[in-house]
Every structure is written in structure tokens, then in C-alpha cells.
Amino acid sequence: MATQILMPALSPTMEEGTLAKWLVKEGDTVSSGDLLAEIETDKATMEFEAVDEGTVGKLLVAEGTEGVKVNSPIAVLLEEGEDASAAASTSSDGSSHAAPAEPTPGTEPQGGYGREPGGTDHAPRAELHSEPSVTTSGGTSGSTSGDGDRIFATPLARRIAKDKGIDLAEIKGTGPRGRIIKADVETFQPDQATATCTPDDGKPAPASATEGRKPTAPAGLSADAVLKMYEGREFEEVKLDGMRRTIAARLTEAKQTIPHFYLRRDIRLDELLTFRSELNGKLDGRGVKLSVNDFVIKAGALALQAVPDANAVWAGDRILKLTPSDVAVAVAIEGGLFTPVLKDAHLKSLSALSAEMKDLAARARDRKLAPHEYQGGSFAISNLGMFGIDNFDAVINPPHGSILAVGAGVRKPIVDAEGQLAAATVMSVTLSVDHRVIDGALGAQFLQAFADNLENPIMMLA
DSSP: OOEEEEOOOOSTTOOEEEEEEESSOTTOEEOTTOEEEEEEOSSOEEEEEOSSOEEEEEEOSOTTEEEEETTSEEEEEEOTTOOHHHHHHHHHOGGGGSOOOOOOTTTSOOSTTSSOTTOOSSOOOOOOOOOOOOBOTTSSBSEEOTTSOEEOBOHHHHHHHHHHTOOGGGOOOOSGGGOBOHHHHHTOOHHHHHHHTSOTTSSOOOHHHHTTOOOOOOOOOOHHHHHHHTTTSOOOOOOOOHHHHHHHHHHHHHHHHSOEEEEEEEEEOHHHHHHHHHHHHHHGGGTOOOOHHHHHHHHHHHHHHHSGGGSEEEOSSSEEEOSSOOEEEOEEETTEEEOOEETTGGGSOHHHHHHHHHHHHHHHHTTOOOHHHHSOOSEEEEEOGGGTOOOOOOOOOTTBSEEEEEEEEEEEEEEOTTSOEEEEEEEEEEEEEETTTOOHHHHHHHHHHHHHHHHSGGGGGO
């Protein structure tokens, strides 16, 4: 029987992608492991392999198509003996093109780095399935609105709506048969709720109609409203690519949902700079040149081991405390940024960290990182000191518990231990902390351990 090839989820967070290029054509015979297509996610272009064998009966999505939803049909695969009519029948079946159900927490890819140990970079092709019923805690399918109408929503959409305090009755679903999906909740605008609170007669709704509703954040200006503001002014309209859209969505979510607080500290770098110069002199013959950032990464990794309660992430209804120090480091690229993860950074030498960071940064700029190389970690570092920034506040990248913003080392007047005025190289750092994961005293302990490592750099070699 002809089967549909579905858009794969090439990373745990992928919801849609661009079908950049077909590597097969209709009529080609393929076997398991053969390359079918190149697919662009928000951060990389990856090859998609066949899972089954058969003949490509029909390509349902054209090359270059953007915004192809995960698990939506992209091609039809014919079994031996089937002809093109089977492909036409499959592709024309209305039920085959219904938007697939969103993954629930039990079906989403596991393993925070985007692949299972020993696994492959691509996700297996999802099987075509019918829309599951949605069961509430009361055991009934769906739920009901205030007027008794049944509300259908995916479990993930329900969870997000609950976290944001949004009444599902106010949302118009765009899924199969009006089902509310994740995108509906995330794009829900509060003005829609206002409209539902006012009866047709124009009078304010009674208190009972709005009772229990939680306030929602005001909506931003629409694109049309902004364009109208700049009528008659010369400008260039820049289309958002997948990476920019993802960055915008994730950082908006982070600032709206994560209770940030900030801890600031100045760290003296004089001993570190002297020690680094000596090490680089000895490592010159090996072609190794350590940067201040290499020491910052190592200091952060060791601080996570010294204060293990700070080595944690927020997991919705629980905290996960990690054992290894997996440190994410922000790398600026054209149009956005990556945060490749240095796994087990506390166990690696400075020279090994330096070499690995250079490799990850180079491949990040070429968008050649695999998902498992930029997903995961519990803590991130964003260093803008090399751009002359003295200090700044970074936005936490969920589910991380914290991120360290690192400024430039600047010569400043200080008062030394003897009370004398002196000059020193001082670096300002700011730790942005998720208060759900890390409290103030714990964050201060971590920052103290981090500062101790940089101000006594030889201890990092012990």
C-alpha cells in the first residue's frame, strides 16, 4: 500500500522547515538509508534519509517551499507492484493532508542534545496516524466552554495555555476540525479576548463572564500599523528567515515567562593575563594560543562542579540537576547566533577546550552544526568584551538556569589590599538567573566560585 513520507523533526524543537532540495525524482527507486532531500531547519541544512524501500510515486512539496510543518506529507512512496494511480489516490485523500497531532511530552524526542546515544542525526519518519482524542483529568474527551460547546485542543496547547493563564474558550483553533494547537496559543492576541468579553449589544460583559480570567500581556503593534507609521520614509524591508523567527519567539518567551534577576561582580584579571601569557609561550610550539574566553569557559565549568545546585535547568514542573558541566557558549553569526555546547567541560584541559571551541565556532558560522551540538547544557556564556562592551545583561536561553554576560577587561583605578590606590585590569560580569531554579544566595555562591577560579588561575590546572 502506498505510504506517505512525512516532514521529519530533525531536532527536538523543530516545528517546521524549508524543503531546500529534492535529491530524488518521481519514479526513482530508493532503499533504506538513501538520501531523499535537503531540509533547512531554523539553524542548519540537513540531509533526510529514507527509512523504507520503494518507488517515489509523487513529490507533494516543491523545492524551496518554506514553513512545511513537521509530520505533514511531503511525498508518496509506492511499494513493489504499485503504480502512479496509488500515489494519486493517497495524495488526493483529504484525511491524508489533515494537520498531524502535535507531539505530547511522551512522544517528543528525548535526550536534550537532539539524538539518542549512538543514534543518527535524522529523526525516523513518523507513521501516518489518525487524530487522537484529548482527555482531560476528568476522563472525558476534550472539555467544554462556558456555553457548553466542546473544546478540542492538543495536550501541549493546553499546557501552554495553562502556563500563560489563557482561557482556551477564547481561542479559535486552526487544527483539524477546529482543534486548538500549540501555534494557536502562542499567536493568541489579547484583543481577541477583549472582543469575546463584550456582548453583541455593545454593553460591558457581566462580572461572571470575565471572572477568573487572568490578565494577558498587551499585544505589540501589527506589521500594518508599523508600516503606516513610516509611510513616505525610505526603508528596506528585511524578510525574517527561520533563525530570526526562532530567536524572536524564544527570547520573547524567555523574557515573558522566566523570572530573571541579576548578580553583578567585578573580577581582577591581572594574574590571569600573566598566567595566560606564560602558558601561551610554552604552548607556542604546539600551535595552541589560549584566549581569555577559554579561561572563562573553564572557570564556569569548575564553578558548576563546586556549586552543583546551580548546575540545573527548569523542566516545567520540576528542576533537573545535571552532573556534568555542559557549557553553552554564544557564537555570533550572520543573521543570528548559535550556542554550541562544550560537554564535560570540567574534565577537559584548557588547550582541548580552546581547540573544540574554535572548531564549533567555525562550523557554527558555516551553519554546519548538528542539533546535538547546540542543544542542551545548563549554563551559557555570552562574551561581548571582545567588542568593547564593558557590561550588559543577557537573556536566559530556556531551559537553562542561568547565563553569564562577560564584559571587556579594562584598566581601572582600584584600592589594593594595603589600602593603596593602584591600577588593575578589571572585568565586569553579570549573571542572569532564573529565580525558579536558582535563588540569590546560590547564585552568589556560584559567582564567587567563578571569580575565585579566574583570580587564581593556576588552581584551574589542579
